[in-house]
Amino acid sequence: MADKLHFELVSPERLLFSADVEMVVVPGAEGDLGVLVDHAPLVALLRAGMVEVHDGGKVTARHFVRGGFAQVTPEGLTVLAEEALDMATTSKAALEAKLQDAQATLEAAADDNQRIAAEAHVAAIKEVVDAA
Structure with a gap:
């Protein structure tokens, strides 16, 4: 889909999230990054914080990440996290x-x-x- 960003969140254990979404906000080491479709390519260090997935004009998923990298390519956004927790399933x-x-x-x-x-x-x- 040309109007959606392909996003994948990967931890050392498994692929936690993979979908086409409107926007993803990641906790960059230098500040939060909002990534939309057709974002310029980049690689950024992550700090501990919340990854928020936006679709349909609202936050549809939240994951806590501790460290790692975010990489934006023409194919989409990939977050490689040292540790990641799905907030929907974490008590x-x-x-x-x-x-x-x-x-x-x-x-x-x-x-x-x-x-x-x-x-x-x-x-x-x-x-x-x-x-x-």
């Missing part, structure tokens, strides 16, 4: 458990680099827990 209890794990990692940080990365991860998960 609030599972998110709270992830938050506890992230906070433990923060407390165990051995240096400033580990602490900064852990703080960002904790903040992103808190946002997701609040949104769930």
Whole structure:
């Protein structure tokens, strides 16, 4: 379909999402990116945050991703995530458990680099827990 963007979300375990959609918003390392059909090619680093799939004028799917890359080509958008959770099938209890794990990692940080990365991860998960 010429008026739709082909989008795929892939985690190390499996293909999580594949469809033709109107727009996808991804959490880029430098800020959120809205990708529509015929977007210029690019490769972007991702930060922890929410991928939102828009179709029919509304958000139809939400996935939490932690790290990875987004690649836009003439064929569409592919997100290769280090970790991805489908918000439609993830319970609030599972998110709270992830938050506890992230906070433990923060407390165990051995240096400033580990602490900064852990703080960002904790903040992103808190946002997701609040949104769930």
